[in-house]
Amino acid sequence: MADLLECNDVVVRGAVHRFAARGFDALTDAPHPGRPASVTREDREALAALLDESARQGRTWTAAVLCDWLAAERGARVSAAWLTELLHRDGFRWKRTRDTLRHKADPVLQQAARAQLEDLRLYGWTRTRA
Numbered sequence: 001m002a003d004l005l006e007c008n009d010v011v012v013r014g015a016v017h018r019f020a021a022r023g024f025d026a027l028t029d030a031p032h033p034g035r036p037a038s039v040t041r042e043d044r045e046a047l048a049a050l051l052d053e054s055a056r057q058g059r060t061w062t063a064a065v066l067c068d069w070l071a072a073e074r075g076a077r078v079s080a081a082w083l084t085e086l087l088h089r090d091g092f093r094w095k096r097t098r099d100t101l102r103h104k105a106d107p108v109l110q111q112a113a114r115a116q117l118e119d120l121r122l123y124g125w126t127r128t129r130a
Helices: 009-022 041-057 063-075 080-089 108-120
Strands: 092-096 123-127
Touching: 009 080, 041 063, 063 080, 080 092, 080 108
Parallel strands: none
Antiparallel strands: 092 123
């Protein structure tokens, strides 16, 4: 159940014990301490869709640029470190893009590939699990 609810096992056990002791009334959410999350589930889904589409197009993003995109498109302000954590939770992993031309034997193709590689960033995010 904890995996389905995306929470800790201890939280599920506590809810089960409260339900056993006091019924459904014990399961209502109490006010949560701290400030509300700056990146909502909808923001994370939009970000995942953007990264999946970008991966199909061969475009790469850095965490800092993704933070700028979130601020501009979704109005969500977040640090690059926290966005990295959220991306890891959603199954994305950072990896270095490959910048080799060994597979291009034709010199004309090599020159064209070099021009494309100059436009690419060295880092990007890809989803490792669905």
